[in-house]
Amino acid sequence: MKTRLTELLGIETPIVCGGMMRVGTAELAAAASNAGALGVMTALTQPTLEGLRAEIEKCRSLTSKPFGVNVTVGVVTTEINYDDIVDVIIDSGVKIVETAGRSPEPFMERFKSAGIKVIHKCVAVRHALKAERIGVDVVSIDGFECAGHPGEQDVGGLVLFPAAAQALKIPVLASGGIADGRGLAAALALGCEGINMGSRFLVTQEAPIHEGIKQKIVEMDENQTRLIFRSYKNTARVYRNSVADKVAELEAEGADFGKVHHLVSGANQEKAWSTGDIEAGMVTVGMSGGLINDIPTCEELVKTIVADARAIINDRLAAIAAD
Amino acid sequence: MKTRLTELLGIETPIVCGGMMRVGTAELAAAASNAGALGVMTALTQPTLEGLRAEIEKCRSLTSKPFGVNVTVGVVTTEINYDDIVDVIIDSGVKIVETAGRSPEPFMERFKSAGIKVIHKCVAVRHALKAERIGVDVVSIDGFECAGHPGEQDVGGLVLFPAAAQALKIPVLASGGIADGRGLAAALALGCEGINMGSRFLVTQEAPIHEGIKQKIVEMDENQTRLIFRSYKNTARVYRNSVADKVAELEAEGADFGKVHHLVSGANQEKAWSTGDIEAGMVTVGMSGGLINDIPTCEELVKTIVADARAIINDRLAAIAAD
Numbered sequence: 001m002k003t004r005l006t007e008l009l010g011i012e013t014p015i016v017c018g019g020m021m022r023v024g025t026a027e028l029a030a031a032a033s034n035a036g037a038l039g040v041m042t043a044l045t046q047p048t049l050e051g052l053r054a055e056i057e058k059c060r061s062l063t064s065k066p067f068g069v070n071v072t073v074g075v076v077t078t079e080i081n082y083d084d085i086v087d088v089i090i091d092s093g094v095k096i097v098e099t100a101g102r103s104p105e106p107f108m109e110r111f112k113s114a115g116i117k118v119i120h121k122c123v124a125v126r127h128a129l130k131a132e133r134i135g136v137d138v139v140s141i142d143g144f145e146c147a148g149h150p151g152e153q154d155v156g157g158l159v160l161f162p163a164a165a166q167a168l169k170i171p172v173l174a175s176g177g178i179a180d181g182r183g184l185a186a187a188l189a190l191g192c193e194g195i196n197m198g199s200r201f202l203v204t205q206e207a208p209i210h211e212g213i214k215q216k217i218v219e220m221d222e223n224q225t226r227l228i229f230r231s232y233k234n235t236a237r238v239y240r241n242s243v244a245d246k247v248a249e250l251e252a253e254g255a256d257f258g259k260v261h262h263l264v265s266g267a268n269q270e271k272a273w274s275t276g277d278i279e280a281g282m283v284t285v286g287m288s289g290g291l292i293n294d295i296p297t298c299e300e301l302v303k304t305i306v307a308d309a310r311a312i313i314n315d316r317l318a319a320i321a322a323d
Numbered sequence: 324m325k326t327r328l329t330e331l332l333g334i335e336t337p338i339v340c341g342g343m344m345r346v347g348t349a350e351l352a353a354a355a356s357n358a359g360a361l362g363v364m365t366a367l368t369q370p371t372l373e374g375l376r377a378e379i380e381k382c383r384s385l386t387s388k389p390f391g392v393n394v395t396v397g398v399v400t401t402e403i404n405y406d407d408i409v410d411v412i413i414d415s416g417v418k419i420v421e422t423a424g425r426s427p428e429p430f431m432e433r434f435k436s437a438g439i440k441v442i443h444k445c446v447a448v449r450h451a452l453k454a455e456r457i458g459v460d461v462v463s464i465d466g467f468e469c470a471g472h473p474g475e476q477d478v479g480g481l482v483l484f485p486a487a488a489q490a491l492k493i494p495v496l497a498s499g500g501i502a503d504g505r506g507l508a509a510a511l512a513l514g515c516e517g518i519n520m521g522s523r524f525l526v527t528q529e530a531p532i533h534e535g536i537k538q539k540i541v542e543m544d545e546n547q548t549r550l551i552f553r554s555y556k557n558t559a560r561v562y563r564n565s566v567a568d569k570v571a572e573l574e575a576e577g578a579d580f581g582k583v584h585h586l587v588s589g590a591n592q593e594k595a596w597s598t599g600d601i602e603a604g605m606v607t608v609g610m611s612g613g614l615i616n617d618i619p620t621c622e623e624l625v626k627t628i629v630a631d632a633r634a635i636i637n638d639r640l641a642a643i644a645a646d
Contacts, residue, residue: 001643001644001646002643002646003643014643124546125544125545143479143481144467144477144479145478145479145481145482153546154467154477155468155545155546155610155613156466156467156468156479156480156481156500156610157479157481158466158468158479158480158481158499158500158501158506158509159468159500159545159610159611159613159614160545162503162505162506162614163545163613163614176481177479177481177482178481180485182485182512182513182514183481183485183513185509185512185513186481186508186509186510186512186513187509188639188640188643189505189508189509189512189635189636189639189640190505190506190509191505221448221486222448222476222478222482222483222486223447223476223478287478287479287482288482290478290482290486291482291485291486309644310644312512313512313636313640313641313643313644314641314644316511316512317508317511317512317636317640318636318637318641320324320325320326320337320511320636321324321632321633321636321637323324323325
């Protein structure tokens with residue numbers, strides 16, 4: 001399935017397994033890439049620069065196909081030196097980087113000199129246009145439905161995707177609210193050149209989280225997420241569990257972030273991922289969880305999505321358009 | 324363009340011009356129907372039963388094609404006798420009714436006896452399933468992007484449409500966030516049988532509102548709406564003007580509805596519609612306003628949407644699926 005995105009990145013299908021904190025390991029990225037999608041490792045999932053270097057090497061040993069490394073800039077944590085991370089990525093010969101959070105502007109010159117294609121994730125057309133101006137190759141635009149940070153404007157993908165695709169010359173990836181071939185066909189209809197999925201790849205055999213969490217996402221419906229951190233202007237969409245409800249309650253009382261921090265700690269999130277206890281911490285998942293009903297391998301997933309999108313286009317849509 | 328919806332309703336295109344309070348006149352409904360869409364008049368726009376009867380007659384005199392009448396149940400107003408409205412609709416020989424607000428259950432037996440096809444607008448899969456159970460013929464599912472009342476669950480159309488289409492046996496109309504052929508193709512890809520548009524038909528030559536308002540919608544982007552009335556559990560999406568901002572400010576202070584009522588009065592809304600002063604009152608418009616860039620006739624609009632959707636399906640999507 002060829003689009004401007006697949007041509008640009010040298011991948012077989014217009015599907016990206018976007019960077020997920022604590023989940024974007026070499027194994028998952030390689031599995032997605034081997035399936036014909038673009039797998040993306042997350043740099044910040046590795047605690048050290050040596051660890052990152054080793055993880056990139058591992059990914060390369062697991063797949064001969066293109067993969068990417070995600071660098072999320074501006075994450076609240078202790079002293080991340082992004083310059084060093086960028087150095088490791090470039091030294092390791094990575095050819096595709098997914099940036100998120102702040103603008104990748106400070107690193108663009110180095111990325112471009114190294115022949116790296118940059119996919120920038122953002123949540124508004126205004127930011128997407130800026131990314132295009134500074135030389136980003138692909139924008140992945142995140143709609144209101146997405147897991148993690150949808151921004152503060154709350155524009156659904158149904159409107160945001162065509163608005164972005166129309167405003168930009170570079171290829172646009174539709175991100176948030178997509179989990180299947182229906183979503184891929186819709187994104188292409190709206191003018192995007194592919195889809196970027198997190199939650200859907202989280203619920204695959206290869207995702208390094210406990211089966212219990214995957215099962216909970218299979219069981220959830222589209223109403224099982226909620227927004228938190230709006231009062232800190234850092235809105236996040238997460239699974240609606242007791243932790244998220246407690247955070248929302250504290251926010252409604254005007255609590256500052258210091259008061260909720262212990263609830264949403266990385267350690268608690270890790271605990272949920274590793275023990276399968278969905279109530280152990282904050283669990284980042286998008287509304288697309290409501291459309292996820294199985295736990296396939298990455299290869300099964302990508303094959304099914306492409307086959308379903310093809311069938312929708314060639315059979316259903318073609319028949320409707322013919323009349 | 325044939326779908327299960329067009330077959331069921333006897334219309335030429337899978338496009339509905341949904342009922343809009345104060346806008347859904349015989350002229351607009353007839354213009355939409357003459358263009359091959361389903362035009363829908365709004366019963367409550369007429370102040371008396373005699374007025375409603377006359378407006379239906381007028382619509383019939385303006386078009387020989389199917390049209391519908393919207394009955395929004397549960398609107399806050401003075402002593403509406405819905406039974407009388409339903410009587411007028413049935414007596415007038417109307418064959419398609421669009422219900423919204425509360426469940427149409429109390430009227431279903433009479434509608435069905437009169438051979439009326441019922442389209443019920445709702446905002447959640449749970450309500451859609453109930454509507455199907457009580458004999459509704461079509462569900463129009465309203466996503467988070469929609470103008471007016473999106474409900475309190477905030478599920479974007481990108482997720483809500485496929486979730487509803489998959490859960491229901493009856494045809495589903497995608498509503499909210501759609502304004503063009505891209506949206507029609509996407510809705511069909513997501514499993515819906517057509518689209519229901521309000522804001523887009525509001526910005527047509529035939530819509531009975533001041534050109535100044537239409538122009539403001541042409542100029543707006545996707546960030547120019549906001550939600551109000553959330554604190555009253557009656558959330559509404561409206562144009563982000565000084566009135567909406569003031570309402571939001573009062574709500575943030577905990578004001579009860581009595582305090583904001585004068586700001587959002589029907590008289591002020593009428594004033595905005597009729598004078599073109601977008602700051603005169605509450606202006607109901609959806610995020611799709613960000614995708615609206617012209618003021619065509621209904622006929623031009625419907626033709627363009629169908630032609631664009633066909634081109635997307637037959638050219639763009641077919642080429643991508645072929646590779």
